[in-house]
Every structure is written in C-alpha cells, then in structure tokens.
Amino acid sequence: MIVIGNKLVTIVIELRKNERSMRERYVKSLLDMIILQLIKGTPSCGFDIITFINNYFNILLSPGTIYPLLSTLEKCGLIKHKNEKRYKIYALTKKGEKHIRSMMNDYMQVHKQCLSLSKQSVLSWIHMRR
Numbered sequence: 001m002i003v004i005g006n007k008l009v010t011i012v013i014e015l016r017k018n019e020r021s022m023r024e025r026y027v028k029s030l031l032d033m034i035i036l037q038l039i040k041g042t043p044s045c046g047f048d049i050i051t052f053i054n055n056y057f058n059i060l061l062s063p064g065t066i067y068p069l070l071s072t073l074e075k076c077g078l079i080k081h082k083n084e085k086r087y088k089i090y091a092l093t094k095k096g097e098k099h100i101r102s103m104m105n106d107y108m109q110v111h112k113q114c115l116s117l118s119k120q121s122v123l124s125w126i127h128m129r130r
C-alpha cells in the first residue's frame with residue numbers, strides 16, 4: 001500500500017465515519033424493534049436499554065431518544081412498566097409479543113429481498129415496466 005501524504009489516512013477516517021453513521025441510522029430506524037426484542041427476553045429499565053445498545057451496537061443514544069419511544073410503546077399497549085425502587089422496569093405485553101413477531105417477519109422478508117437484489121434483476125424489472 002502506498003501512502004501519499006495524509007490522503008490515505010483521510011480516506012480511511014471518512015470511510016469509518018460513514019460506516020458508523022450508516023450503522024447509527026440503521027439502529028435508529030429499527031429502534032422500536034430492537035427495544036421490543038430486547039425487553040422480550042429481559043425486562044429492563046431505560047438506562048439498561050441505553051447501555052445495551054451502546055455496548056452491542058457501539059452507538060450511544062441519548063435518554064431523549066429512548067424515553068419518548070418507551071412512552072409511545074407503552075401508550076400503544078406493546079409494553080408495560082413496573083416501578084422498582086427508582087426505576088421503571090419495562091416488559092412486553094401479549095400485544096407486544098404479537099407485534100414483535102409480525103415486525104420480525106416483515107423485517108426478515110424485506111432483508112431477504114434486499115439481499116436478492118442484483119443489478120441485473122433491477123434492470124430487468126425496469127425494462128419490463130417500459
């Protein structure tokens with residue numbers, strides 16, 4: 001590998017920033033599914049959810065991102081909480097269990113479709129539409 005000044009270093013740094021921002025975008029767009037899946041296995045407080053996401057995905061989300069979503073999920077009847085000491089411990093409801101199964105099925109189908117895309121299949125589809 002040939003390094004010309006700091007050019008290569010700059011390119012590598014930019015690629016890593018882009019990878020991180022893409023991963024953060026994916027996590028944020030799937031955050032409701034991630035939270036529901038997480039508390040399905042282990043009822044958790046908001047702080048534990050933030051810590052898990054930080055440790056697992058290497059993305060630090062603010063409480064201002066997590067707590068409003070928890071409130072929305074609770075208002076929709078997908079989760080409920082119990083007060084334990086100073087914490088609200090969130091757990092999945094029956095409705096939440098059905099919802100997460102449906103979300104996971106939809107996600108897996110879209111994921112498979114994305115993986116099966118190829119330039120040729122997209123071009124074929126475009127030509128068929130004309």
